[in-house]
Amino acid sequence: MQESKDLLFQLESIIRNKGMINFDVINFLNYNFSGKSQRVLEVIRRGIIKKVAKSTGRILWMAKGKESNHLIYPKLYCSCQDFYKNVVIKKKKPFCKHILAQVIVEILNDYQTECCEEKELDYIIEEL
Secondary structure (H helix, E strand, O other): OOOOHHHHHHHHHHHHHHOOHHHHHHHHOOOOOOOOOOHHHHHHHHHEEEEEEEOOOEEEEEEEEEOEEEEEEEOOEOOHHHHHHHHHHHHOOOOHHHHHHHHHHHHHOOOOOEOOOOOHHHHHHHHH
């Protein structure tokens, strides 16, 4: 398997070149991430939120989950169970569907932005 950073760079390049989620993006996800395209698209449909602290500009990314939200540090970490179980512990894959979805929506500028206070970001991190 290719280096995980290379896979994300390739995904970013495809999306930047196409400017949308198309057949090439779906094929890339399916080929490199074990048929995950439908799961990634489901996360995108549910929504990715970019929370920005008014006073500091600090950013926190979150994916709306079925039962709860997931904290995302882009290209690095997600608070979901799949990330912990299959990326960190079992090392079966390089990313979860939430990280892939965040990369895609950030490039396409297709996410919800919410302004908040710094304390709210701290609270979210503590809770997740």
